[in-house]
Amino acid sequence: MDTHDDQAKAGRVSTGDAGLDRVLGGGFMRGSVAIFQGTPGAGKTTLANQMAFANARSGGRTVYITLLSESHGRMTSALTPMRFFDHGDIGETIHYISGYSVLMEEGARALLQLMAAEARSHRADLVVLDGLFVLADAGLSESEYRKFVNDLALQAELMGCTVLLLTNSRRASDSPEYTMVDGWIELGREDGAHRSSRHVEVHKLRGSGFIPGRHRLRISTGGVEVFPRLESYLGHQPRLPAGHARVPTGLAKVDTLFGGGLPANSNTLLWGASGTGKTTFGLHFLAASSPQEPGLLFTFYESPDECLRIAPLRGIDLPARVEEGSVEIAWHPPIEHDIDELGHALLARVRERGVRRLVIDGLDAFEKVTLDPPRLGRFLTALTYELRNMGCTSIFISEVPDIFGHEALTMAGNRSSIAQNILLLRYAQDGARLRRTFAVLKVRESDFDPCAHAFHITSEGVALEGPADPRSPDTAGAGQDPAGD
16 A cells, blocks of 8 residues: 555645654644744745645645745745755646735635635645735734634535645734634744754644644755654653563673673663773674674764774774674764754664664763753653663763762762663772773662772773772772772
8 A cells, every 4th residue: 555545544644754743643634724833934835845745745736825925936946955846746736826916806705716716626635825924914804814714624624625824923822713723833943042943833733632842843955854852752651572681792701790791672871981991891892793683883972983993993893893784883973963853863773773782972962962951861761761662782871070980970860760780980099000990880680790890991902800999099998989889
């Protein structure tokens, strides 16, 4: 069954974007009337055209009536760089018509007649009216405005058309255009001191469930893309794979500390100060990937070239794993990203590649890019639940500010709550010499060696040694050490 049949069966009209369709519960109900409301430049016209071209791809036909002064040629020229745009659809399955002169010269009733006639003539199942706010310029009274919207809704139902109304108006929420239509979707933008963020919010969708609240929206050559807040739909019903299997870390001596490796489908927080070897441990884990057990390095700091250059110096054959396709490196420099975009990008790569070993190098990068810090804990919970649901064993690398690690353990915040396992790397100072130590603080439903162990990083990789006091001698007697039970 093709896409159009699937949508017809579901009684939905796609927006052309999977993320927005998810927010809308699958798309707009067929035969409904919906308003796209937002300030100029919010993306209303782009989204409506995206829907028209998506409708054409699924076998539908669209009439696009504009009440704006912008010519159709100028509008389609602006759409040309968009990947959804296909000039061959214009005049065949998408028809652009100006209704401005009809409205101004003959009135709102004539505009309704024009819409009905054009929809019948072109056998359209989607009608767009771009510029609803122009009705106010035509001198319609409030009662006339209400009658227009009511008649339009009845006409849409009789014709079996889905109708989209685009407006810049910020009228009260009890205005007739909002109370009488089936759907009301607002496109907006928040401007900060140095960056702005677009969002979409569904205020109303009659006859359908939807995901409430604001969701990240991006406009690019890919068109309008929406990234639903992860915690709004993921992690509510965990489907965690059962079993007690272990996933080797790539370091045999480390595996002996917790029964053969990390518990399968678990999340591990690998925690330590700068330079303690966190990335080296993560690369060992990835180097144990295979075509049957693919790995992914989702990194924010070291570029792919840096990772591939550094790994062999630590005795880690990562280049070979990348060359054979067992490991992929996805680099996202922590600059102007959005937390939901990053989350969706990560889950998409895990899903598409069937990733079983994941290392996220820079958990703190999620904190740096979020515009709403209080939701970070909910975001990470949803993200980690979904990774486990997909059968992925993950290592989250996180840096602590305190080099010697005594006070940092109380600063975990959102981090420790998402981890079934916690591994700690830290320094101890012995005179002029710094020692690195490794300790297992927590393993989900499993016994583990509670002792800290000294280790060295050599050209052959991580060399784990015997138990060692993780405290510096001058502080060892200062109080109870958090890592030593």
